[in-house]
Amino acid sequence: MLRVESLSKIFSKGSTNEKLALRDVNLSLGEGEFVTIIGGNGAGKSTLMNCISGVYEIDNGRITLDSTDITFEPEYKRSRHIGRVFQDPLRGTAHDMTIEENLSIAFAKGKSVGLQAGVSKKDINLFKERLQLLDLGLENRLKHKVGLLSGGQRQALTLLMATIIKPRLLLLDEHTAALDPTIARKVLSLTRKIVSEENLCTLMITHNMKASLEYGTRTIMMHEGQIMMDLQGQERKDMTVDRLIEQFEKRSGAELDNDRMLLG
Amino acid sequence: MSVMVLMGSLELGLIYAIMALGVFISFRTLNMPDLSVDGSFVLGAAVSVVMSLNGHPFLGLGAAFIAGCGAGAITALLHTKLKIQPLLAGILTMLALYSVNLKVMGGRANIPLINKITVFSPFEEILRDYNKLGFSLAVLLLILFLLFLFLKTRLGFVLRATGDNDAMVRALGVNTDSIILVGLALSNGLVGVAGALIAQSQSFVDVGMGIGMVVIGLASVIIGEVVFGVSSLLRRLMAVILGSILYRLIIAFALELGMPPTDLKLVSAVIVAIAMAMPVFKKRLSVVKRKMSKTPHERSK
Numbered sequence: 001m002l003r004v005e006s007l008s009k010i011f012s013k014g015s016t017n018e019k020l021a022l023r024d025v026n027l028s029l030g031e032g033e034f035v036t037i038i039g040g041n042g043a044g045k046s047t048l049m050n051c052i053s054g055v056y057e058i059d060n061g062r063i064t065l066d067s068t069d070i071t072f073e074p075e076y077k078r079s080r081h082i083g084r085v086f087q088d089p090l091r092g093t094a095h096d097m098t099i100e101e102n103l104s105i106a107f108a109k110g111k112s113v114g115l116q117a118g119v120s121k122k123d124i125n126l127f128k129e130r131l132q133l134l135d136l137g138l139e140n141r142l143k144h145k146v147g148l149l150s151g152g153q154r155q156a157l158t159l160l161m162a163t164i165i166k167p168r169l170l171l172l173d174e175h176t177a178a179l180d181p182t183i184a185r186k187v188l189s190l191t192r193k194i195v196s197e198e199n200l201c202t203l204m205i206t207h208n209m210k211a212s213l214e215y216g217t218r219t220i221m222m223h224e225g226q227i228m229m230d231l232q233g234q235e236r237k238d239m240t241v242d243r244l245i246e247q248f249e250k251r252s253g254a255e256l257d258n259d260r261m262l263l264g
Numbered sequence: 265m266s267v268m269v270l271m272g273s274l275e276l277g278l279i280y281a282i283m284a285l286g287v288f289i290s291f292r293t294l295n296m297p298d299l300s301v302d303g304s305f306v307l308g309a310a311v312s313v314v315m316s317l318n319g320h321p322f323l324g325l326g327a328a329f330i331a332g333c334g335a336g337a338i339t340a341l342l343h344t345k346l347k348i349q350p351l352l353a354g355i356l357t358m359l360a361l362y363s364v365n366l367k368v369m370g371g372r373a374n375i376p377l378i379n380k381i382t383v384f385s386p387f388e389e390i391l392r393d394y395n396k397l398g399f400s401l402a403v404l405l406l407i408l409f410l411l412f413l414f415l416k417t418r419l420g421f422v423l424r425a426t427g428d429n430d431a432m433v434r435a436l437g438v439n440t441d442s443i444i445l446v447g448l449a450l451s452n453g454l455v456g457v458a459g460a461l462i463a464q465s466q467s468f469v470d471v472g473m474g475i476g477m478v479v480i481g482l483a484s485v486i487i488g489e490v491v492f493g494v495s496s497l498l499r500r501l502m503a504v505i506l507g508s509i510l511y512r513l514i515i516a517f518a519l520e521l522g523m524p525p526t527d528l529k530l531v532s533a534v535i536v537a538i539a540m541a542m543p544v545f546k547k548r549l550s551v552v553k554r555k556m557s558k559t560p561h562e563r564s565k
């Protein structure tokens with residue numbers, strides 16, 4: 001369960017480039033809720049995620065995760081309860097290390113980091129089992145360096161790493177944007193599978209309008225650092241991409257200007 | 265080259281390999297250019313010589329390691345807590361260590377260690393002339409073994425991942441600041457041990473003996489990578505050691521050719537510059553080759 005209360009974020013405070021990236025955002029996610037986020041360039045979607053995960057310190061507001069106030073917790077501490085997949089496939093894995101080594105680090109989340117063996121036999125079997133679910137043949141390549149994998153394979157691996165220890169919250173920032181459409185679809189359906197099997201509370205930013213309605217249980221639309229629209233239930237079921245754009249333009253009085261936005 | 269020169273180079277190569285392994289940890293594993301090395305090398309040497317003068321040569325080796333760790337920890341804290349760039353943090357520590365080293369040496373710029381028991385003395389009877397070589401080799405192998413094991417532990421994994429992708433390590437719940445602290449401490453600890461062994465081997469410590477150490481360490485790492493490859497972790501570590509020995513042989517060869525010893529640092533700098541430029545050279549070469557193979561075709565048009 002995530003609770004964001006009157007969250008504000010200002011970049012370059014006090015300089016001429018001052019930018020109010022988030023204005024008084026309120027958002028509450030219930031158990032197992034899967035929220036997709038859409039919005040134009042610079043709407044503040046990534047900033048919202050980075051504030052929740054602790055990459056940025058916030059200027060005002062409060063963030064609670066499962067009734068723990070994490071507003072002032074450093075990024076690495078929050079990460080023990082938050083899984084993340086970034087847009088850039090290079091950011092989620094250590095490319096000079098093997099698949100097995102990457103998974104071992106992910107699997108050690110929340111445990112003490114000391115002089116115990118980096119990988120254990122027992123873990124390897126579990127890794128193979130989990131990798132099999134990805135259906136990419138990675139279970140036979142445990143000793144291969146991650147640098148040798150394709151972008152899609154890496155994102156699938158990162159997704160697995162983010163969820164191998166069940167997180168209380170999963171944050172996905174356009175994690176399929178850098179992939180070609182076929183692979184993107186595969187990673188998306190994998191995402192859906194993992195999220196529903198583990199009943200994960202999830203926030204997913206996407207630039208694909210159709211996917212935003214197709215995946216998840218709720219859709220929010222951001223504009224100029226605010227949540228413009230919050231769709232759930234029947235209203236969401238009846239929504240189409242065309243009507244979504246129409247609604248957005250009516251409410252924001254602006255055109256949807258995301259150059260990467262996919263309508264279909 | 266005479267056998268004596270060869271043996272001398274080998275001995276130096278083995279000892280400096282310990283320092284190069286330290287440089288490998290900061291520059292390669294952590295991906296951080298740490299210049300404190302020049303200072304922590306002398307710190308290790310000074311601590312070890314002072315301890316030897318008081319009759320504790322072996323304890324001195326351990327103390328040199330711990331002192332080096334301390335120096336590395338300071339660089340790490342300057343970087344992680346005070347947000348000073350790694351290069352500058354290292355330079356600050358190096359500068360501060362110059363004064364600290366003089367303090368350790370009781371205000372003298374150099375201290376001889378003649379007719380005192382050194383770490384090599386107990387092996388004189390069994391190993392004869394090879395006592396320095398033998399003991400240095402033993403220490404190096406022990407360090408290689410422990411370092412290899414360490415890099416296979418969970419902490420070792422996280423250390424490697426921090427150099428590779430620190431954002432990922434934080435996203436997986438680990439405080440990268442503490443990992444950098446451990447890495448730089450270990451790195452400079454090894455450098456301290458190397459400084460100690462060199463001081464013991466040449467029977468003196470000089471406050472200026474650390475100048476350019478970081479470049480020598482880096483030269484060894486790069487020569488090793490270019491000549492021996494980087495395919496596996498063990499191979500990378502072995503390559504550092506062999507690179508260090510090769511570096512000493514190159515220097516010995518240059519001296520044999522009549523180069524004045526005062527030019528050594530110049531040669532070191534040139535070697536590192538060339539080695540660092542390797543990728544650029546290779547690229548240029550392939551472009552030139554492509555152009556050459558293309559020309560006849562273009563002409564026929």
Ligand SMILES: Nc1ncnc2c1ncn2[C@@H]1O[C@H](COP(=O)(O)OP(=O)(O)OP(=O)(O)O)[C@@H](O)[C@H]1O
Nearest residue numbers: 011012019021039040041042043044045046047048
């Ligand atoms: N580190 C930063 N420093 C200064 N300004 C920033 C920083 N990060 C983001 N911004 C600004 O904050 C605003 C929101 O950016 P954000 O990255 O959250 O947008 P977004 O909704 O993720 O857009 P996109 O769809 O392009 O990814 C933008 O105006 C951006 O220029």
Ligand SMILES: [Mg+2]
Nearest residue numbers: 045046047173
């Ligand atoms: Mg973004």
